[in-house]
Amino acid sequence: MIKIAVDAMGGDFAPKITVLGAMDAVKQFEDIEITLFGDQDKINEFLIAHPRIKVEKTTQVIDMGEKDPIRAIRNNKDSSMVRAMYSVKEGQTQALVSAGPTQAIIAGAHLVIKRMSLMHRVALAPIIPSTDGRGRILLDVGANIELRSEHLLELALYATITAREYLGIKDPKVALINIGSEEGKGRDLEKETFQLLKNHPMINFMGNIEGKEVLSTDADIMLTDGYTGNVLMKTVEGTAKAMGSMLKEEIKSSLGGKIGYLFMRKNLKRFSKRLDASEIGGAMIFGIQAPVIKAHGSSSAYAFKNAIAQARLFVKNDVLNQVNEALEKTLTKEE
Amino acid sequence: MIKIAVDAMGGDFAPKITVLGAMDAVKQFEDIEITLFGDQDKINEFLIAHPRIKVEKTTQVIDMGEKDPIRAIRNNKDSSMVRAMYSVKEGQTQALVSAGPTQAIIAGAHLVIKRMSLMHRVALAPIIPSTDGRGRILLDVGANIELRSEHLLELALYATITAREYLGIKDPKVALINIGSEEGKGRDLEKETFQLLKNHPMINFMGNIEGKEVLSTDADIMLTDGYTGNVLMKTVEGTAKAMGSMLKEEIKSSLGGKIGYLFMRKNLKRFSKRLDASEIGGAMIFGIQAPVIKAHGSSSAYAFKNAIAQARLFVKNDVLNQVNEALEKTLTKEE
Numbered sequence: 001m002i003k004i005a006v007d008a009m010g011g012d013f014a015p016k017i018t019v020l021g022a023m024d025a026v027k028q029f030e031d032i033e034i035t036l037f038g039d040q041d042k043i044n045e046f047l048i049a050h051p052r053i054k055v056e057k058t059t060q061v062i063d064m065g066e067k068d069p070i071r072a073i074r075n076n077k078d079s080s081m082v083r084a085m086y087s088v089k090e091g092q093t094q095a096l097v098s099a100g101p102t103q104a105i106i107a108g109a110h111l112v113i114k115r116m117s118l119m120h121r122v123a124l125a126p127i128i129p130s131t132d133g134r135g136r137i138l139l140d141v142g143a144n145i146e147l148r149s150e151h152l153l154e155l156a157l158y159a160t161i162t163a164r165e166y167l168g169i170k171d172p173k174v175a176l177i178n179i180g181s182e183e184g185k186g187r188d189l190e191k192e193t194f195q196l197l198k199n200h201p202m203i204n205f206m207g208n209i210e211g212k213e214v215l216s217t218d219a220d221i222m223l224t225d226g227y228t229g230n231v232l233m234k235t236v237e238g239t240a241k242a243m244g245s246m247l248k249e250e251i252k253s254s255l256g257g258k259i260g261y262l263f264m265r266k267n268l269k270r271f272s273k274r275l276d277a278s279e280i281g282g283a284m285i286f287g288i289q290a291p292v293i294k295a296h297g298s299s300s301a302y303a304f305k306n307a308i309a310q311a312r313l314f315v316k317n318d319v320l321n322q323v324n325e326a327l328e329k330t331l332t333k334e335e
Numbered sequence: 336m337i338k339i340a341v342d343a344m345g346g347d348f349a350p351k352i353t354v355l356g357a358m359d360a361v362k363q364f365e366d367i368e369i370t371l372f373g374d375q376d377k378i379n380e381f382l383i384a385h386p387r388i389k390v391e392k393t394t395q396v397i398d399m400g401e402k403d404p405i406r407a408i409r410n411n412k413d414s415s416m417v418r419a420m421y422s423v424k425e426g427q428t429q430a431l432v433s434a435g436p437t438q439a440i441i442a443g444a445h446l447v448i449k450r451m452s453l454m455h456r457v458a459l460a461p462i463i464p465s466t467d468g469r470g471r472i473l474l475d476v477g478a479n480i481e482l483r484s485e486h487l488l489e490l491a492l493y494a495t496i497t498a499r500e501y502l503g504i505k506d507p508k509v510a511l512i513n514i515g516s517e518e519g520k521g522r523d524l525e526k527e528t529f530q531l532l533k534n535h536p537m538i539n540f541m542g543n544i545e546g547k548e549v550l551s552t553d554a555d556i557m558l559t560d561g562y563t564g565n566v567l568m569k570t571v572e573g574t575a576k577a578m579g580s581m582l583k584e585e586i587k588s589s590l591g592g593k594i595g596y597l598f599m600r601k602n603l604k605r606f607s608k609r610l611d612a613s614e615i616g617g618a619m620i621f622g623i624q625a626p627v628i629k630a631h632g633s634s635s636a637y638a639f640k641n642a643i644a645q646a647r648l649f650v651k652n653d654v655l656n657q658v659n660e661a662l663e664k665t666l667t668k669e670e
Contacts, residue, residue: 067517131577142514145522179477179565182402187480187562211569215577227522228566230514231559234546235567239574242466242550243610247582250606257602264586264595271585275578 001033001052002315003093004308008038009061009080011099012298015039018099019046021304025312026052028305032312035093037084058083062104064297069107081105085112088290095291095311097282099299106143109288116320118327121151122287123226124294125159127167128233129275131216137163138214139286140226141233147225149192152176156203157326158286159221165317166310167220171204175219177228178208189225197223202326211235215275240275281306284314291315336368336387337650339643340428343373344396344415345435347633350374353434354381356639360647361387363640367647370428372419393418397439399632404442416440420447423625430646432617434630434639441478444623451655453662456486457622458561459629460494462502463568464610466551472498473549474621475561476568482560484527487511491538492661493621494556500652501645502555506539510554512563513543524560532558537661546570550610575610616641619649626650 006022008015015038022034033052036043040057047053060079066072076082081100085108087093096113098105106124115122123140130136137159140147147155156174163172176193178186183194185208197205209217214236224232247268251257261268281303282295291314295307314320341357343350350373357369368387371378375392382388395414401407411417416435420443422428431448433440441459450457458475465471472494475482482490491509498507511528513521518529520543532540544552549571559567582603586592596603616638617630626649630642649655 131581145514177566179480179562210573211566211571212573212576214570214573216573224566227514228563231512231546231563231567232570235549235570236546236574238545238547238549238551239571240578241547243575243578246466246609247606250602250609251599253605254599254602257599260595260597260599260602262595263598264589264592267585267589267592267595270588271582274581274585 002031002095002312003033003035004311005084005087005093005096006034006036006308007081007084007096007098007100008036008043009058009100011295012064014099015043016046017299017301017304019043020301021299021308022053023048023050024301024305025308026050029309029312031316032308034308035084035087037080037087056083056087062100064101066101066104069101069103070111072104073108073111081108082112085109089113094315095293097293097295097304097307097311099282099295099297099304099307101297102142102294105292105294106285109285109292113288113290113292115287116289116324118324118331119154119158119287121147121155122285123155124283125162125286126233126283127281128236129215131274133274135167136217136219137167137221138229138233139221139223140229141283142226142230143285145225145227147189149189149196152193152223152225153196153200154327155286156197156221156223157200157330158323159223160203161319161322161326162284162286163220165319165322166313169220172220173204173206173218174221174223175206175209175217177222177224177232178210181208181210183207193223200330202329244272281310284310289320291319337366337430337647338368338370338428339646340419340422340431341369341371341643342416342419342431342433342435343371343378344393345433346630347399349434350378351381352634352636352639354378355636356634356643357388358383358385359636359640360643361385364644364647366651367643369643370419370422372422373415391418391422397435399436401436401439404436404438405446407439408443408446416443417447420444424448429650430626430628432628432630432639432642432646434617434632434634436632437477437629440627440629441620444620444627448623448625448627450622451624451659453659453666454489454493454622456482456490457620458490459618460497460621461568461618462616463571464550466609468609470502471554472502472556473564473568474556474558475564476618477561477565478620480560480562482524484524484531487528487558487560488531488535489662490621491532491556491558492535492665493658494558495538496654496657496661497619497621498555500654500657501648504555507555508539508541508553509556509558510541510544510552512557512559512567513545516543516545518542528558535665537664579607616645619645624655626654
């Protein structure tokens, strides 16, 4: 049995969608057992008793607007998130899923579950949509605003194993985000990271990619520091949203547009779904001693179930031990 | 008379579009005189003699694929670009317009025309489209991959005066690109720059903006280092392009889509024009001793004419002297 801790109170629509998502997950996967952490009464409004769902009662919730994530973790020991983290830490469960505030999850994962000893930094790694519908891993999008090249190498190894075991890609291609495609471009960070990636036997490095390729590249993994990744990811979101509203405005601006819309309503619906991340589940937090999945704050039950499915695969395919082995090999080689 | 030097051989469609753009410009503006630098025979294929257009014969062209921009400038003294730069340097003309390779223009502007003594860095500053059609200045998009906070302050002053004198905005709002909107977010660069901008009397600072606001913010000027700005700008371009092709795919995928298209063809055309930069002209190079405008490599004659119009306004409204005055005041205050 794979045991998954779920922060039932995190996210904009908790505990409804977290409970519904958990119920869907145990239906779909015979090999998982879920512990919901949260307000028993509120959970019971939605939960239909199931032999593989337990509830652990907690009294606090970490607020979505929390500004100081470390204080939030320290001052809310009986929150659904922190209690779920302790259950992972103490081995009652093996992975964590939460739709709570991102920075609190990252801080809590650090403080409670702790970093893997061979990973020197953690990273927030969403799977971002692509024009061909495959999805690819982008990291870091904001766990560390500054990273060194050796950190990016460790994270690239983690991402490579994740793409193989979780996305099912045989030899995942890694690309470095940069301001030009040629070797030698970028800041010292990119120049140094380029060399480390190029020379590592376990990394299938395809070189630099520019911002314009983010949705169309062949790469399975796109690597950058947390500042750039955060700006980049939000720029994709913002541009997609702005274009969506401009399209709507133009269609509404004339009778022809409105009639045309009646004919192609379904097409436009499919279009707007193509950059929607909800199919994919959550963002992964790389580098923690257990799999931690951060579901989107506004997740539907379906997206939340997908986040639980992600956590399940991490445990099932033993991603963390594989990462540890890869890092150990890298260290031995360097000595 | 405002005297403008035009690199007639730069860009993908030179000298056809540069010559046609120059002819349109002298028609539209009675107060400009243009000197075209380039291959006399090729220019003559398109040029209709005009009293305010002169031609200076040059024998070399800086290749669009040039990898080493500094070498390109040094080894091509008789190129249309370098000769046009010397004419600005020596005072025969007052501003430069080129659609040649960006990095060569930046290098040449540095080496030949030189930096303003009070500006410690130059920046490449395109005007990027926005959902409301106003356009706003983004900088730096790649002249300097690393900048310090005091450089960003100088560039913000330059941009403020440009937005006022060129875009006609009375009290232009400056925003700092960051990973969160609150004060205190970001790297040391953003934290320090935030304080400098907040405390400068000539800057109307509105705070941090995130990547998702790039197309929808109220800001007139968006400030960041050249690495982030380059990634950000290309991400907007790439996302817009990817969405355009996905929309096309979905529309073509069914009969309903195709029929709908017939009704809303005009609407979709307007939609695809809204993020098109050709209306706007070129990117400005801030910090050089004369106005330098880099037109897009694939500019149409119309876009190239707009780039010439930009150069004209820079000279007419005496932007550089105003920037110098603002920088002098800043220095005096600091002493």
